[in-house]
Amino acid sequence: MRTHFIAIGGAAMHNLALALHNKGYQVTGSDDAIFEPSKSRLDKKGLLPQEMGWFPEKITENVDAIILGMHAKADNPELLKAQELGLKIYSYPEFLYEQSKNKTRVVIGGSHGKTTITSMILHVMHFHGINVDYMVGAQLEGFDTMVHLTENNDFIVLEGDEYLSSPIDRRPKFHLYQPNIALISGIAWDHINVFPTYDFYVEQFQIFISKITNGGILVYNEDDSEVKRVAEAATNPIRKLPYSTPKYKVENGKTLLATPEGDMPIEVFGAHNLNNLAGAKWICQNMGVDEADFYEAIATFKGASKRLEKIAESKTKVAYKDFAHSPSKVSATTKAVKEQYPSRTLIACLELHTYSSLNAEFLKEYQGALEFADVAVVFYSPDAVKIKQLDEVSYDQIAKAFNREDLIIYTNPKDFKDYLFNINFENSALLLMSSGNYGGLNFDEVKALITS
Incomplete structure (x- = not known):
């Protein structure tokens, strides 16, 4: 399959390009500026554009899919050419959904904690040798890319961002994934340039819940009153699993998490991270990891990049x-x-x-x-x-x-x-x-x- 990325240099976009290249796709792309580390990582795989800028001549009928990044504008010359030729144009989340239609989709949403919770889940899976597809918003220790796609893995874990999908698709990204298992960590008004009122912002999470597949699961943070209200008000046929901050204590600069086997030292700290951990535990258990195995793995989790x-x-x-x-x-x-x-x-x-x-x-x-x-x-x-x-x-x-x-x-x-x-x-x-x-x-x- 031949894919062309318009704005290939972004953090998310270049990772998707690398993932598709690793999957055996033919990948090309353009951008008007590419910075490190995207530049070196694309260059290493032979995916760095030879020159910066937009080149409509790159867009031909032989391209199977155009993937459009948020950095591009609606009047981008390559986008206009693709529209003229009637090519299939995907936003980043749209393409991820296409890649995961036959998998169990686990989507982590919320105004905060998304990257950390997704990272915790992937750390636990990696620790126990369980192979899953994924997309996460930070570079993780032990993982080569922020996106990994295969034909064979049963699960895909997706960080569900509420920001816009593309310059021509104004839907929040997490509306497109249609999760089988979803999590909401918190609701606190953000992105006011897109969601000018608090009520409009909250509505996006209500829509996210409505997109969960029938018979699916919603894991939600009941410590957040708005999350609790929105989750409990949902009427679609799903199972709801609340979580809250577990008991813990801090001794001599070390956080000890209360577990059924006694207090366990962990690397991360702070009530918000312990709350994230509780959400990750519910998700992992619904992905087949038992509680004892979760605790064994999470004890070694040091955190996501730039998160404490x-x-x-x-x-x-x-x-x-x-x-x-x-x-x-x-x-x-x-x-x-x-x-x-x-x-x-x-x-x-x-x-x-x-x-x-x-x-x-x-x-x-x-x-x-x-x-x-x-x-x-x-x-x-x-x-x-x-x-x-x-x-x-x-x-x-x-x-x-x-x-x-x-x-x-x-x-x-x-x-x-x-x-x-x-x-x-x-x-x-x-x-x-x-x-x-x-x-x-x-x-x-x-x-x-x-x-x-």
Whole structure:
């Protein structure tokens, strides 16, 4: 099968391209810019376009499928040519569904925790030598790609993102997978550029539940009141399995999970991660892994990339980076680190980088998000606001939104870096939360700060 990717360089798109290449498909693609690590990974497999740009002449009647990435625009020259020729055009999630129509589809949805829960499930399967197809939103230790597709595996585990499918398909991705087994971890308003009201955002999860196949299973987090309400209100013929945060304790900087066999030390920490673990356990059990085997495997799970990922540690200092950017994630992550290191000064640095977080109207959602930090720092780039064509966000608006008099705010990358590199980190925990990189912060230099 010959497939052509329009915008092959994206994190998700290039991983799908690699997966199809590994499956024996003939893969080509185009993009106007490709960055690392996508560039090297595509080049290694001979899939890197020879030159950047869009080339309608690449689109011929011999192409069996066009896969369209979100980076492309609706007037993309290659897309227009494909439409003119009447070729089959798939969004990323549409194509994944086509690849998994004859499999048991396990879809992990929710405003937060999706990547971690999916990663936990895949870790358990990998630990026990159970082969499954998958798509996950982060690079995992022990896995070559973020997407793996076969003809033979019975299960496919899919991270179910609620963002749009493609420039010409405005449906949320997770509406297209039609799960046999689904999970919802939490509902907290996000992506306000697409879902301008809270009710409209919640409605997407109601639709997701309605797409579960008849006789299927919904695993849901009953600790989240909105998830509980939406799940319990669903009337389609499915089985519902609630989960909640298990009992645990922290001793000497180590989290101990209560299990039927006694307290078990685990590598991940924080109430939100223990809640994620409970959801993953239900999913694994419905995929044929018994409880004892789940606990044996999960004890060695160290976390997904950029999800409370430890950068460096010395005797009296530790630093973590985390993808947290929405208010609920920021609050849960900050609380987790403070709980793990209660006697240390927690320095929490948050970059406002996403469309939602840089929106003046949405900022008020961050009130109290940094309450567990001893030192709270917010960084944002006015340039990012201009690029996203948003109204300018002022220093005063941010200070008012977080409702914290001692909040430290930086708008210049150099000033933020100077501040960071002049802190006394003795007996402290540094938490860097962002979906960006603070205007070019070198994490190797941060590592040196902590280990010196």
